[in-house]
Structure formats: structure tokens, C-alpha cells
Amino acid sequence: MSVTIYDVAKRAGVGIGTVSRAINNSGSIAPRTKEKVLAVVKELGYRPHASARGLARRRTNTIGVVVPFFTGYFFVELLRGIQGEVSKFQYDLILYNVDETNKKEMILRKVLQERKVDGMLLISLEMTNNEVWELRRSRLPIVLVDSYHPDLDSVTVENRRGAYVATQHLIRQGHSRIGMIDGHLKSSPARVRLEGYKNALRDHDIGFRREYLVISDYVTGEDGFNRKAGYQAMKQLLHLGSNRPTAVFVSSDIQAIGAMKAIEEDGLNVPNDMAIVGFDDIELAQYIGLTTMRQPMFEMGKLAVDRLVECITDVVTNGFKKVFHTSLIVRNTCGALRHQSHNQIT
Amino acid sequence: MSVTIYDVAKRAGVGIGTVSRAINNSGSIAPRTKEKVLAVVKELGYRPHASARGLARRRTNTIGVVVPFFTGYFFVELLRGIQGEVSKFQYDLILYNVDETNKKEMILRKVLQERKVDGMLLISLEMTNNEVWELRRSRLPIVLVDSYHPDLDSVTVENRRGAYVATQHLIRQGHSRIGMIDGHLKSSPARVRLEGYKNALRDHDIGFRREYLVISDYVTGEDGFNRKAGYQAMKQLLHLGSNRPTAVFVSSDIQAIGAMKAIEEDGLNVPNDMAIVGFDDIELAQYIGLTTMRQPMFEMGKLAVDRLVECITDVVTNGFKKVFHTSLIVRNTCGALRHQSHNQIT
DNA sequence: CTCCTTTGTGGAAGCGCTTCCACATTTGGA
DNA sequence: TCCAAATGTGGAAGCGCTTCCACAAAGGAG
Structure with missing residues (x-):
């Protein structure tokens, strides 16, 4: 044939x-x-023939990427970085999707035993010690992206500092009633960003108010980093009436977009009635003028692949922990540019 | 081991x-x-062991998806439909990205000979007769999505009719100076949508004006279905001054978003100064109130996988051509709802 | 011119499966 | 009771590669 x-x-x-x-x-x-x-x-x-070669060599030239929910622009951007780098190394990329039916443990076990991939990128996945132990025992190279575990290589972002800076920025605009809309706390970035928010408040002698924190609802197993969750969370804050916060730090741009819709529906204005700072800097943030903390998603994907390939081809020592910086991108929704000319808005 | x-x-x-x-x-x-x-x-x-099994069985339980540029929300949505269905059938999914460095022919040749996948989904890819001949000779099951060739199975959408309905809708709002912003004509949906637009004009005795048609520029090998291209295209239309169209049919939502930014920057109002109808109905269209032609992207991905798996597992006769319907989703940007209450807006 | 390296080459073995064939065992009909 | 057919099972062959080993040929040193 x-x-x-x-x-x-x-x-x-x-x-x-x-x-x-x-x-x-x-x-x-x-x-x-x-x-x-x-x-x-x-x-x-x-x-x-790929299978014959894979069998003889015990290498498939394929890497696996495990993504939860496969939704959200964060993953798309990350995936682009990953995809580009993977093909540069002449590897192929298998996409695994974790959701209600495809449980994480099932996928991991399958991948480990079938040896269909030479290494794995785990995106935004919280790993239990037990799982990590099993992964390490299998000796399959692994790099975590956007999540952390002491015993695995990881590529993350300064979530605590990012949330801190975002909150601080709102404080510097003169706000003292500052809310936060966060993702579900099973996600570690969500937890860490919450810490950053609280730290910023504390350092500026602003008390943390429980009613100003809204954790996006846990809908059908998702993490709350989506538009609808942001919308509903903001609705909840607006229910506070005149006691509502005057500014909100939202833990992802996509939630912020939903939140802004809720504000608009209430006939309120951003940033005058409610200032907003997001997180991620997805492509659309620029378009809608959303002030946000930029996360270098593309670069994170790229670097994660570089490291993974290194683990596959060379003998490397464990303990690779890359932490990317976030940066504040000031646009219209935080109020900082209120009195400046239109042209200066990025 | x-x-x-x-x-x-x-x-x-x-x-x-x-x-x-x-x-x-x-x-x-x-x-x-x-x-x-x-x-x-x-x-x-x-x-x-996957490779051993693949070698013995001559089947890998993996399907390949070839995507151009891997950008744009259209692909993401499609990919979600594909991903879900693929895992339902217990297949894995390899993602191939066509761009400047990874040329289409290279990828096809590679995939055909390596036998790493049992079948392929080709997304928005124009195929030459030569390529099709080679594909058929290889006997690898193929389904085209969002593109068409007489000799291959395909899942497409009524692009001509969709563009027609969109244009007609603008005509019915009383417009007669109607422009179009299209993707690059190497893309067949772009070509066919242009036909639909022209047909609608003709059927309503409106002359086609060359200066009202803007083909998104051919930037670094892309197809023009992106925000920046839409932005620049609209800039160009606005340069016509008082001769500019009063309504524009934009061939994708993401371009429409860019176009609306250009309009806004000119201090003009949508829909009063310029009515807009997009195409796709991406998630954000709903948020920004964009009137658009809905394309059932998720379902298209799902069906394409169903058919592909059928081709892989059963002996099937060639000639599967599924054409999905588009539907007009009326929101704020076309002007049709101008005098209605806010609540009726979807 | 010899002997020992070095360089180049063919092909068997083995990677971990599926499949097929030969054979053993059971079943049931006459 | 006996025999043919049905049922169940072990393991060799083969899938298309890589790798290793044995060996041939070609240099190089003395």
C-alpha cells in the first residue's frame, strides 16, 4: 500500500x-x-510510518495539552503560543479537554499508559499530591502552565502582585469602596489574586468588606472565568444600592466584559459610576478600552513548550519555575484618563 | 518498564x-x-500502547484538524464542537496549523504518509484539484468544513443566501447606499458572500458601486477576517466623506467590531450614521448588540466529526454535502430596533 | 607488505500489539 | 455411544521502523 x-x-x-x-x-x-x-x-x-517509528523509538514526536473547558480567550491565546512553538520543534500537538465527562484523572491515566505523547502541558489545572506523585513515577515530562506545584516545573504569572497593583491603581484614583469579582476558588490564580486584592486594601488601611467580594458562581463545573459569571456577579454588587462599591477589580477581562454589561443595563456609567480594572489583556480589552493587567499569554505558551521539549530531549534537573510579570495597561474603564485627550488612549 | x-x-x-x-x-x-x-x-x-496498536491495526484513533491561522473566534467555536464530539467517539485530536511557515501542501503530504491520523477535517481551506486528487488517492477520509469541493465531503453554510439576507435587511431599513467589507477573495466564503451581496443589490435595483466594496487587505498571508482589517476597511469607506455608504454589510463579526471602532473614532454613531450587519454571531456579538447572520459553528463542527467517523469506521458512499442555514439575528447595529424598547433587544 | 584501526554496510532482533491458524475441548444430534 | 460442528485458546507471524552486531573494505603506521 x-x-x-x-x-x-x-x-x-x-x-x-x-x-x-x-x-x-x-x-x-x-x-x-x-x-x-x-x-x-x-x-x-x-x-x-509514525506508529512504527513510535514503537521502535519509544518516542512519538507529539506533545499533549490538557485544557479545562477549552473556553475563554485566555486559553486561545496561550494555545496560539504553544502551537507555534510546537510546530517549530517539529512536534505535533494533541488537544485534551477536561470537562464533566472527561475527568482529569481519566485523561492523565490514559495518556500516561498509552504513551501517545512524549510530554504534557497542563493548563490551569490544580494537581493533588497524589496525582503529582503518579505523574512523577511515570517519568513523563510535564510542565504546568498557569498553576503551581512544588514538585513540577511550571510557568506562571505574578498573580498576587498583579492583583495588588490593579487594586492599588483603583485606590490611587481615590476609591475606597473597592469590590472584587473573582473566579471560583478551586482555581489557584483566583485564590492568589484574592490575596493580592486583600493585601492592597490592608496596606492602604482599607477594611476588607465581605459583601464587596463576589465569587463567580460555580456553574456546571466551570471556573467562573466567563462573561455570564461576570455579569451575574456585578448584578449582585449593584443590588447593594447606594452602598455599592465605586470601583471593582475583576479577575479576568472576560468577566469584566459581562460586568460592564450589567452596569450599562443599570443605566450607570463606567468609569464615572463604577471604575473597572480587569486581568489578562485579551485582544478585545484594547477595543473596548478596558484597563487591565496584562498577562503575556502568548509568551507563556511559547516558553512552556521550550521547557517541555528540553525535558524530553535532554536530561534536565527538576525545579524549573518561571514567573512572568504582569503589567498595568491603563485605558478608559478605570477613570485615570478621564481628563486626557482621546488620542492617548491605547 | x-x-x-x-x-x-x-x-x-x-x-x-x-x-x-x-x-x-x-x-x-x-x-x-x-x-x-x-x-x-x-x-x-x-x-x-498506542503506537504498537496503531502499527498492528493500522488505525490510530486520532483525527487531524487543519486550521488556517488558528485565530478568530469562528475557529474557536468550531473547534469546541469538534473537540466535544471527537472525545465522545474516543478519538484524540491533533491540531495542525497552516501559516506562512507550515504550508498546506507540506502538512497534507506529511499527514498522508505518516498515517498518524485516521481522518482529517480541513477547515476553511481552499483545495486545488491537484490536491484533491492526491487526497483521494491516499484514501484517507476527509471532510471539508466551511469550504467546498465537488469531489470531497463537506459541511458548509449558506453563505450566498446569508449575505443576501443580510444585505436585503439593510435595504429594507431604507438604505440604498450600502457598502460591503469582505475578507480576502482567496477565501471561498468571502467570494460567495460577495455574490450574495451583489445579488441582493441587483434584485432591488440598486447599482453595485466599486468604491463601496472593500476587500480587507492581505496582511502577512492572512485572510482579512480579523479586527484590524475591518478597522482599516471602514477607515477607507469613511474617507469617501459625504458620499460614504449609510449601511455596511461586514463579512464577519470580528471585522465588524473593528469597523465599529473606526466609526466611533470618527465621531459617528451606529446605527444612525452607519448601520452594520455582521456575519457569524460570535459570542461577543450578543454583548455588543451586533446585528448579524448566525452561523451554527458548534453544530457544524459536531456534524463534521460525525461524518468523518462514519467514513473511518464504515464503508460509505462519497458525496456528503451538508449545508447549514444561517439566520438573521436582529440587534442594535442595523437600526431596525431603533424605536423599540431596550428589553426587546437580544 | 602486513596488521590494526577506522569507516561503512546489511540485516536480524525486537518494539507491543492484532490476527490468523492450528489445535483442544465441549456440545449436541443421530 | 460416536462423530461432526461449534466454541475457546495459545502463540507465531507480521505491522514498519530503529538499533545493534557482525563483518567487509579501506586506510595508516610500522
Whole structure:
């Protein structure tokens, strides 16, 4: 059916070992022979059969990416960074989606035993010690992205500091009634951002008010980092009436978009009645003029792949922890630019 | 290292053939034996090695998805539909990205010969007759999504009719100076939507004006279906001054978002100074109140997978052509709801 | 010119499965 | 009771590669 290494060998008048050496640049082979073989390879359009190669080499040249919910622009942007880098290394990318039906443990067990991938990127996934132990025992290279565990390599972002800076920025605009809309606390970025928010309040002698914190509802197993959750959370804050906060730090841009819709529906104005700072800096933030903490998602994806490939190909020591910086992008929704000209808005 | 079928066989006191039959529900096997084997399988946490299985069976239980640019919310939504359905069938999904460095032909050739996937979904990809011929010769099951070729199965949307309805809707609002912002014409949806637009004009005795049609610029190999391209295209229309159109049909929501930014920057109002109808109905369209033609992206992805799996597992006859309907979603940007209450806006 | 490296090459073995064939065992009909 | 058919089972062969080993040929040193 397909052209195999035997076809190439016969045609080139050499043995299969020689063909293998020619296409893999391995072993010693005479330049002339190699040239001849490669010519036949091109002529016949030969490419090694992936499964056969995988079986013999015990490497598939494929990496797996596990993503929860596969929704949200954060993942898309990350995925773009990952995808680009993966193909640069000549790897393929298998996408696994964790949701209600595909439980995390099932996917991990499957992947570990089937050996369909050479390594895994786990995105925004909280890992239990037990799971980590099993992962390490399997010796499959793993890099966590946007989550942290002491015993695994990880690429994260300064969530605590980012939330702190965002909150501080609102304080500096003169606000003292500052709320927060957060994702579900099973997500560690959500937990850590909450800490940053509280720290900022504390450092500026503002008391934390329980009613100003809204954790996005836990809808059908999701993490609350979505538009609808943001919308409903803001509705809840607005119910406080005249006691409502005058500014809100929202833990993701996509929630902020939902939140702004709720504000608008109430006939209120952003930033005059309610200032908003988001988190992520998704592409649309720029368009709608959302002030936000930028997270270098593309770069995070890229770096995670670099590290993973390094783990796969070289012998490396454990303990890679990269923490990216966030940066405050000031636009219209925080009120800081209220009196400046339109042109200065990014 | 890993647990193999031999380990299971030895432990269960049977031959490897029997283990294989037990885990694959194939051949004849005594219920008692099967039970015993499966117990050992569970005990040892055994799972067949994917490459070995792929080599022996000549099936990988993996399907490939080829996406151009991997950007745009259209693909994300489609991908969600695909992903869900793929995992329902117990397949894995490999993502291939076509861009400047990874040329389409390279990817196709690679995939065809390596046999890493059992079938392929090609998204928004224009295929030459030559390519199609090569694909068919390889006998690898293929389903086109959002593009069309007479000799391949496809899942598409009524682009011509959709564009027609969108344009007609603007005409019915009383507009006669109606522009169009389209994607690059190398994309067949872009071409067909242009036809729909022209047909609608013709059927209502409105002359086509060349200066009212803006093809989004061909930036770094992309198709123009992005926010920036929409923004620049609208800038161009606005340069017409008082001769500018009073309504524009934009061939994708994401371009429409960019276009609306340009309008806003000019101090003009949507829909009063310029009515807009988009195409796609991405999630954000609802949020910003964009009138648009809904394309059932999620369902398209789902159906494409169903068909592909059918092609892989059964012997099927060629010629599957599913055309989904689009539907007009009236929101704020077309002016139709100008005099109605806020609540009626979806 | 010999002997010992070095370099190059063919092909068997083995990767972990599925499948097929041969054989053993059971069943049931006459 | 006996025999043919049905049922169940073990394991060899083979999927298409890589890798290793044995060996041939070609240099290089003396």
C-alpha cells in the first residue's frame, strides 16, 4: 500500500539499516550513499510510518495539552503560543479537554499508559499530591502552565502582585469602596489574586468588606472565568444600592466584559459610576478600552513548550519555575484618563 | 518498564491472544475468561500502547484538524464542537496549523504518509484539484468544513443566501447606499458572500458601486477576517466623506467590531450614521448588540466529526454535502430596533 | 607488505500489539 | 455411544521502523 523503508532500500540498492541512517542522520554513513538514498526518498515521497517509528523509538514526536473547558480567550491565546512553538520543534500537538465527562484523572491515566505523547502541558489545572506523585513515577515530562506545584516545573504569572497593583491603581484614583469579582476558588490564580486584592486594601488601611467580594458562581463545573459569571456577579454588587462599591477589580477581562454589561443595563456609567480594572489583556480589552493587567499569554505558551521539549530531549534537573510579570495597561474603564485627550488612549 | 500485554497474560494465566480478545471484544472468548482477564487489566492499570496498536491495526484513533491561522473566534467555536464530539467517539485530536511557515501542501503530504491520523477535517481551506486528487488517492477520509469541493465531503453554510439576507435587511431599513467589507477573495466564503451581496443589490435595483466594496487587505498571508482589517476597511469607506455608504454589510463579526471602532473614532454613531450587519454571531456579538447572520459553528463542527467517523469506521458512499442555514439575528447595529424598547433587544 | 584501526554496510532482533491458524475441548444430534 | 460442528485458546507471524552486531573494505603506521 504505502511506500515503506523496504521499497526505498530496494530502489536505492542498499539495506534498510542504511536508509534508516540516512533519514535520521545517525550512525556513520558515506556521504555518497546518503545522497543517493535521500534522492530515492524524495522520488518516492517516502515518510516513515509514525506508529512504527513510535514503537521502535519509544518516542512519538507529539506533545499533549490538557485544557479545562477549552473556553475563554485566555486559553486561545496561550494555545496560539504553544502551537507555534510546537510546530517549530517539529512536534505535533494533541488537544485534551477536561470537562464533566472527561475527568482529569481519566485523561492523565490514559495518556500516561498509552504513551501517545512524549510530554504534557497542563493548563490551569490544580494537581493533588497524589496525582503529582503518579505523574512523577511515570517519568513523563510535564510542565504546568498557569498553576503551581512544588514538585513540577511550571510557568506562571505574578498573580498576587498583579492583583495588588490593579487594586492599588483603583485606590490611587481615590476609591475606597473597592469590590472584587473573582473566579471560583478551586482555581489557584483566583485564590492568589484574592490575596493580592486583600493585601492592597490592608496596606492602604482599607477594611476588607465581605459583601464587596463576589465569587463567580460555580456553574456546571466551570471556573467562573466567563462573561455570564461576570455579569451575574456585578448584578449582585449593584443590588447593594447606594452602598455599592465605586470601583471593582475583576479577575479576568472576560468577566469584566459581562460586568460592564450589567452596569450599562443599570443605566450607570463606567468609569464615572463604577471604575473597572480587569486581568489578562485579551485582544478585545484594547477595543473596548478596558484597563487591565496584562498577562503575556502568548509568551507563556511559547516558553512552556521550550521547557517541555528540553525535558524530553535532554536530561534536565527538576525545579524549573518561571514567573512572568504582569503589567498595568491603563485605558478608559478605570477613570485615570478621564481628563486626557482621546488620542492617548491605547 | 510499562506494563505490557505479556504481563497481563502471565498474571491471568492465559495467552496474549486471549488478552487481546478480552480487551477488544473480538473473536470468541468464554465469559469467565474474559472477566478474569479484565480483572487483571484493571488491577495492573494496563492500557495498550498506542503506537504498537496503531502499527498492528493500522488505525490510530486520532483525527487531524487543519486550521488556517488558528485565530478568530469562528475557529474557536468550531473547534469546541469538534473537540466535544471527537472525545465522545474516543478519538484524540491533533491540531495542525497552516501559516506562512507550515504550508498546506507540506502538512497534507506529511499527514498522508505518516498515517498518524485516521481522518482529517480541513477547515476553511481552499483545495486545488491537484490536491484533491492526491487526497483521494491516499484514501484517507476527509471532510471539508466551511469550504467546498465537488469531489470531497463537506459541511458548509449558506453563505450566498446569508449575505443576501443580510444585505436585503439593510435595504429594507431604507438604505440604498450600502457598502460591503469582505475578507480576502482567496477565501471561498468571502467570494460567495460577495455574490450574495451583489445579488441582493441587483434584485432591488440598486447599482453595485466599486468604491463601496472593500476587500480587507492581505496582511502577512492572512485572510482579512480579523479586527484590524475591518478597522482599516471602514477607515477607507469613511474617507469617501459625504458620499460614504449609510449601511455596511461586514463579512464577519470580528471585522465588524473593528469597523465599529473606526466609526466611533470618527465621531459617528451606529446605527444612525452607519448601520452594520455582521456575519457569524460570535459570542461577543450578543454583548455588543451586533446585528448579524448566525452561523451554527458548534453544530457544524459536531456534524463534521460525525461524518468523518462514519467514513473511518464504515464503508460509505462519497458525496456528503451538508449545508447549514444561517439566520438573521436582529440587534442594535442595523437600526431596525431603533424605536423599540431596550428589553426587546437580544 | 602486513596488521590494526577506522569507516561503512546489511540485516536480524525486537518494539507491543492484532490476527490468523492450528489445535483442544465441549456440545449436541443421530 | 460416536462423530461432526461449534466454541475457546495459545502463540507465531507480521505491522514498519530503529538499533545493534557482525563483518567487509579501506586506510595508516610500522
